[in-house]
Amino acid sequence: MAEHTPTAERHEGTHPNYWLIGIVLSVLTVLELAVTSNYVTQLLNLPNIATNTALLAFALAKGGFVVGYYMHLKFDSRVYTTMFATGILFALLLVSTFMLLF
Numbered sequence: 484m485a486e487h488t489p490t491a492e493r494h495e496g497t498h499p500n501y502w503l504i505g506i507v508l509s510v511l512t513v514l515e516l517a518v519t520s521n522y523v524t525q526l527l528n529l530p531n532i533a534t535n536t537a538l539l540a541f542a543l544a545k546g547g548f549v550v551g552y553y554m555h556l557k558f559d560s561r562v563y564t565t566m567f568a569t570g571i572l573f574a575l576l577l578v579s580t581f582m583l584l585f
Contacts, residue, residue: 499552504548504553507548508548508549511544511545514537515538515541515542518537
């Protein structure tokens with residue numbers, strides 16, 4: 484008989500719908516491409532800060548889906564989630580600082 488770890492017990496029978504996650508990631512990618520296209524930015528008259536904010540939000544959402552579901556972080560301990568979130572927060576602050584400087 485195999486030993487069951489708490490993580491394995493929590494992970495049993497709770498596999499995410501990978502097709503749905505793939506579709507959501509594809510839609511977010513299409514939205515990113517639409518925001519960066521000249522036609523959409525001229526049509527909506529978006530300023531650069533709105534475009535950059537939208538792209539940053541899409542990137543964070545896509546990263547959250549990949550880390551949460553494909554890397555199975557959603558099913559692991561909260562310690563790992565805290566470590567990844569802290570890294571993402573520092574990266575976001577660094578990118579935001581460089582965007583404001585330049």
